[in-house]
Amino acid sequence: MNYRRHIVEALTLVAAAALCATVANGLASRERKLSLAASVGVVSPRKELTAAPRSTSSTAAEVPASSDSMNPAVSSTPTSSSSQSGIPATVSDVPPAPGPKPSASSPAATPSPTTPSTTSPVIPAGSENAKVRFPPHKDVAYVEIDGPQAEWLYKKGVLFLDARRTSVYEAGHIPGALPFSVWESDIDQKTEALYGEGRDGEAPVVAYCSGGDCEDSHMLAQKLWGLFFNNVLVYKGGFPEWTGRGNPSKSGPQP
């Protein structure tokens, strides 16, 4: 048996496959491209981007949980193992819902994506109330919320991010939600652009995907946490539960 010949053939096949994969990935559209530099499911160390310094809301100090400085030197030296990984220790960290129980009727307000600003933090209308009910949690990447809580936040105009694939997003999404698929190659650009908008890092941001076993929203939350978004809420039930509760949805590429 000519082992050397088979090894050469096998290596040639693998090399040809790698070449084809590289060329195909280079020619692929944004939604079908993979980033080879990305490390999937790994929480990046928290670091401020130098391009657009994070703006801190002037009201952040009003919330006890956010009273610490957002100084990276402080936040990047977490005191617990859970904060090192960015993964919540328990789901029971979900904040209580002291506010009135929201109805399942169609929300009146649509969260409006804000325009980039370099002068002041972008604070969506109603985010102050939302921040009181859902205080920042800088030591954990995300806190899970349920359907009524998501509806309440939606009515307050809180930013919703859809972590599912763009094609799925276009088939139907929560009105106003932005497409932020963690599996597409431009996710880091999107999260950094969101950071660059100068949003209030203490204001709630809701991430959702397909519910069930879907972890895309959790992965997105961890990416955002790495950029000092300290109040990312994961809507565990996701889009299926949202529509199942009779809430509106929208199809197409526009939020």
Next chain:
Amino acid sequence: MTVARFLSHPWLTIRMQLALGVIFIAAALPKIVDPPSFAHMVYNYRLLPGAAINLFALILPWIELLTGLCLALGIWKRTAVFIVAAMLIVFIAGISINLARGNAIDCGCFDVSVAARTREQRLDDMKFVIARDLGLLLMVGQLLFAEGMQREFSQGNDVSLPI
């Protein structure tokens, strides 16, 4: 001897070779068309480090496609058979480990879209996938057996699989 002759018969061998080739080509195409979805599937297996997932998801489908083409077209058949066998063993091991863990996942073998199924349905499907891959491994075994028989008849000469 009759069984051995049947198993090494060119009529059977060529059909096994073509079938395996077509199966691997069919398995590769959905993954090549939508690499991010396949990367998601690979991630769900919880076997590879994060840095290797995208690379694996990009290259594996092309290896499947090229080996499938080699089998179907009769090019570098013996090498292609070994690569297919190696891939099947890796697939069976990956599914088995997750089945043992109780981690219900979509196989991502021929379809990379996330199916709306229950945990029990996924676990049942994983058992079916293991059985199916073992069947494919038997097909590989037939090709290697036929090649060995051919070699024996040829008195040690390096002979390719019969066509």
